Amino acid sequence: MGWKEAAEPYLTRMPTVSRPEGHVPFKRKMAWTAFILVVYFFLTNVALWGLGQNATDLFGQFRSLLAGGQGSVLQLGIGPIVTASIVLQLLGGANLLGLDTDDPRDQAIYQGLQKLLVLVMICLTGLPMVFLGGFLPADTALASALGIGVFGVKWIIFAQIFVGGVLILYMDEVVSKWGVGSGIGLFIVAGVSQQLIIGLLYWTGAGTGSMGVLPFWINVVLGNIENVTASSLLFNSTVGLLPIITTLLIYAVVVYAESVRVEIPLSHARVKGARGRFPVKLIYASVLPMILVRALQANIQFLGRILRGWLGEAGMPNWLGVYTVSEQAGLQVAGGLFYYLAPIHSPSDWMWWVAGVGGAEPWQVLLRVAIDLTFMVIGGGIFAIFWVETADMGPEATAKQIQNSGMQIPGFRQNVGVIEKVMERYIPQVTVIGGALVGLLAVVANMMGTIGGVSGTGLLLTISITYKLYEEIAEEQLMEMHPMMRQMFGNE
Numbered sequence: 289m290g291w292k293e294a295a296e297p298y299l300t301r302m303p304t305v306s307r308p309e310g311h312v313p314f315k316r317k318m319a320w321t322a323f324i325l326v327v328y329f330f331l332t333n334v335a336l337w338g339l340g341q342n343a344t345d346l347f348g349q350f351r352s353l354l355a356g357g358q359g360s361v362l363q364l365g366i367g368p369i370v371t372a373s374i375v376l377q378l379l380g381g382a383n384l385l386g387l388d389t390d391d392p393r394d395q396a397i398y399q400g401l402q403k404l405l406v407l408v409m410i411c412l413t414g415l416p417m418v419f420l421g422g423f424l425p426a427d428t429a430l431a432s433a434l435g436i437g438v439f440g441v442k443w444i445i446f447a448q449i450f451v452g453g454v455l456i457l458y459m460d461e462v463v464s465k466w467g468v469g470s471g472i473g474l475f476i477v478a479g480v481s482q483q484l485i486i487g488l489l490y491w492t493g494a495g496t497g498s499m500g501v502l503p504f505w506i507n508v509v510l511g512n513i514e515n516v517t518a519s520s521l522l523f524n525s526t527v528g529l530l531p532i533i534t535t536l537l538i539y540a541v542v543v544y545a546e547s548v549r550v551e552i553p554l555s556h557a558r559v560k561g562a563r564g565r566f567p568v569k570l571i572y573a574s575v576l577p578m579i580l581v582r583a584l585q586a587n588i589q590f591l592g593r594i595l596r597g598w599l600g601e602a603g604m605p606n607w608l609g610v611y612t613v614s615e616q617a618g619l620q621v622a623g624g625l626f627y628y629l630a631p632i633h634s635p636s637d638w639m640w641w642v643a644g645v646g647g648a649e650p651w652q653v654l655l656r657v658a659i660d661l662t663f664m665v666i667g668g669g670i671f672a673i674f675w676v677e678t679a680d681m682g683p684e685a686t687a688k689q690i691q692n693s694g695m696q697i698p699g700f701r702q703n704v705g706v707i708e709k710v711m712e713r714y715i716p717q718v719t720v721i722g723g724a725l726v727g728l729l730a731v732v733a734n735m736m737g738t739i740g741g742v743s744g745t746g747l748l749l750t751i752s753i754t755y756k757l758y759e760e761i762a763e764e765q766l767m768e769m770h771p772m773m774r775q776m777f778g779n780e
Contacts, residue, residue: 299400321467332357355475361452368409370583410453473753487740531737573672575752581667592626664727672723683711
């Protein structure tokens, strides 16, 4: 008996959101999407019962990318879902699962396995975070009065985090089946957009020194801010000219890259005059594989912070990691192996001639930049390939889709193998180039800074996901106006 036969009774019984039996009207899809978005914002504001005010955010500057909210029920955000996807992609890429996603039985097993892995990742992330990551109860006297002690309060905190992780898993599934787009994309856009709006408009009042881009520049023009230097006006990581230009430039580059494509001509084998084109976009695998790359980096940094919490400040070897704690930035890595593996988040991480970079030598800073750039460019290409293959966007799957639609490439025989060979001339190369380009853009955006301190990857994802949501909404509206098109595209 293979593992599939042994695991099938359990994996296929995992709770799941049922698929709609027929066509879901566009208005209902938008209603479900809006409802889940409201629930998401509500849960990010539900504080964990028993948690102290000064709990360390072990995800640090990856928080906007992983969605969720520090100290809330959605403490883990989409982290467990993304990590489980990485594991499944690696296992599927190595052909260790032996599952055929075209087979309904194997598809049910795969979905159950994915949910099981998410639950495992919730535990593997949440347990160390609560018990080793500095999650201290708010009131030890309350713990004693309840008769459960500090250890018991920590288990209650973990239970809340576990429930939040399960909720965001099924919220993602509701959006994917009943709404527009994917839940993961929706949550990332929601979190990053909120951070961008705050970065633009936030103002705590005159003289407090904390404000967004618009209030800052209005006060600069009116002369209400004193001792403003040219360096701060240009290089300030959130309100300077450089972050503003970078944000606008990244937006323009991503929108342009989404429109760059190689169009392969198609014609219908039986209907004369019926022609079409198959577009192979420059960012063929989309920007979503960047979530996997950054999540891998986030997990590496998470491991370092957990080790520091476990070994203590004195027990952590300097070659492994040196950490500093400040009121503004919290816990930050300042040396050792985990310093070189940490990505660049802002101009202050590498502009030693402006910010000092925490006492690091220029060669150390340049080495960190080189490692981050290499990791993102190569990782972007590799994960883009994995994404294309697992999402049935590779040459073989694409050739079958074209064959099944009755189309063919003019000048070539109507054969799956022939179409696949033509697709192999374009898809693999474009996938790698697009993945590497997105990785490069993410690093450059982080190095230059963005409005509101949004991570470069988060900004790229938000722009790309929003662009695709716009295309999907336009397609849904078109099919709503012309019901016959749903039958043509198999959506009925």
